[in-house]
Amino acid sequence: xxxxxxxxxxxxxxxxxxxxxxxxxxxxxxxxxxxxxxxxxxxxxxxxxxxxxxxxxxxxxxxxxxxxxxxxxxxxxxxxxxxxxxxxxxxxxxxxxxxxxxxxxxxxxxxxxxxxxxxxxxxxxxxxxxxxxxxxxxxxxxxxxxxxxxxxxxxxxxxxxxxxxxxxxxxxxxxxxxxxxxxxxxxxxxxxxxxxxxxxxxxxxxxxxxxxxxxxxxxxxxxxxxxxxxxxxxxxxxxxxxxxxxxxxxxxxxxxxxxxxxxxxxxxxxxxxxxxxxxxxxxxxxxxxxxxxxxxxxxxxxxxxxxxxxxxxxxxxxxxxxxxxxxxxxxxxxxxxxxxxxxxxxxxxxxxxxxxxxxxxxxxxxxxxxxxxxxxxxxxxxxxxxxxxxxxxxxxxxxxxxxxxxxxxxxxxxxxxxxxx
Numbered sequence: 011x012x013x014x015x016x017x018x019x020x021x022x023x024x025x026x027x028x029x030x031x032x033x034x035x036x037x038x039x040x041x042x043x044x045x046x047x048x049x050x051x052x053x054x055x056x057x058x059x060x061x062x063x064x065x066x067x068x069x070x071x072x073x074x075x076x077x078x079x080x081x082x083x084x085x086x087x088x089x090x091x092x093x094x095x096x097x098x099x100x101x102x103x104x105x106x107x108x109x110x111x112x113x114x115x116x117x118x119x120x121x122x123x124x125x126x127x128x129x130x131x132x133x134x135x136x137x138x139x140x141x142x143x144x145x146x147x148x149x150x151x152x153x154x155x156x157x158x159x160x161x162x163x164x165x166x167x168x169x170x171x172x173x174x175x176x177x178x179x180x181x182x183x184x185x186x187x188x189x190x191x192x193x194x195x196x197x198x199x200x201x202x203x204x205x206x207x208x209x210x211x212x213x214x215x216x217x218x219x220x221x222x223x224x225x226x227x228x229x230x231x232x233x234x235x236x237x238x239x240x241x242x243x244x245x246x247x248x249x250x251x252x253x254x255x256x257x258x259x260x261x262x263x264x265x266x267x268x269x270x271x272x273x274x275x276x277x278x279x280x281x282x283x284x285x286x287x288x289x290x291x292x293x294x295x296x297x298x299x300x301x302x303x304x305x306x307x308x309x310x311x312x313x314x315x316x317x318x319x320x321x322x323x324x325x326x327x328x329x330x331x332x333x334x335x336x337x338x339x340x341x342x343x344x345x346x347x348x349x350x351x352x353x354x355x356x357x358x359x360x361x362x363x364x365x366x367x368x369x370x371x372x373x374x375x376x377x378x379x380x381x382x383x384x385x386x387x388x389x390x391x392x393x394x395x396x397x398x399x400x401x402x403x404x405x406x407x408x409x410x411x412x413x414x415x416x417x418x419x420x421x422x423x424x425x426x427x428x429x430x431x
């Protein structure tokens with residue numbers, strides 16, 4: 011492809027003309043593509059995606075999940091290990107890599123399990139998983155509750171140049187919690203999931219990481235207390251990073267108190283004060299990245315009574331517009347912060363920054379996303395590329411939308427037909 015993106019706004023700056031040739035960004039030349047008013051950002055990297063493949067094709071497949079990722083502006087996703095079977099052997103890492111090479115619309119990085127079967131009893135073969143291509147280990151969906159086991163995982167991950175991503179949920183404190191402790195639990199009568207259930211694990215694990223000098227990534231931080239612990243750990247120079255989801259940045263437990271299963275997620279939606287703290291922590295860099303925790307489910311698994319519904323929400327296709335809304339308020343969002351938190355930092359954390367989330371300048375790969383900052387659209391469940399429709403943002407009107415994504419010059423998403431004209 012040899013084209014010129016006319017009038018595009020790199021990182022939200024002034025309009026410019028940018029060429030794409032032979033998979034790279036280049037001086038202007040070739041056929042014109044009208045990008046007037048569109049914002050160009052490095053394509054995003056998601057450190058936390060559930061593709062449900064293998065094992066749950068009614069919810070998602072690698073093909074449909076990565077099509078959703080491309081539609082959301084992503085070039086790379088890290089596929090969590092809670093598949094059926096669990097990604098706890100080298101062959102399963104290789105199988106996912108093979109299927110992705112044949113069917114995916116973006117690059118897929120398999121995440122290896124920390125423990126065999128996600129059971130929390132004994133370590134998976136982390137060295138062999140790393141040799142097969144796993145850069146990250148996580149039992150996400152389950153917490154590695156055993157401190158000694160996590161210590162050993164951190165050590166092994168460090169030895170192979172990888173890292174552990176922890177789902178912080180203390181079994182004894184969070185128990186079978188369903189909804190945020192407080193008014194939401196009181197109104198609904200559902201089992202409370204207290205903030206201390208998250209914060210106790212975050213506190214324990216950052217100390218382990220600091221003492222071992224081993225990299226720890228904290229999944230879906232949801233409480234103000236967890237933010238304070240992460241800030242403290244970073245002030246000591248410990249190798250700790252943390253993510254926040256779009257839904258925890260926008261939604262609070264007043265919605266969960268309505269009892270609609272589309273708001274059921276783990277960790278649960280927290281208080282308005284927690285949401286306010288999470289937004290500030292992202293803006294200041296205490297929370298490093300936005301990760302979707304895209305968790306597709308079949309309609310049957312998200313219907314009926316809250317107690318019986320599965321935890322989780324889809325989020326790949328709404329991540330950018332939700333984050334832009336949160337960061338922009340009534341004005342224009344901080345596009346540089348969006349690029350940092352959704353592209354540059356996650357790529358660096360994952361060790362793929364040599365190929366992903368490269369700067370938008372000539373000679374670099376043409377791996378980027380184009381955003382319409384005046385799209386003015388409404389989220390309609392089932393209209394996206396994902397096989398699932400369990401979005402918490404149904405009916406929400408949003409201003410920004412990804413309209414095209416390129417991966418090394420190849421068009422992986424083109425909602426407006428820009429590259430077909």
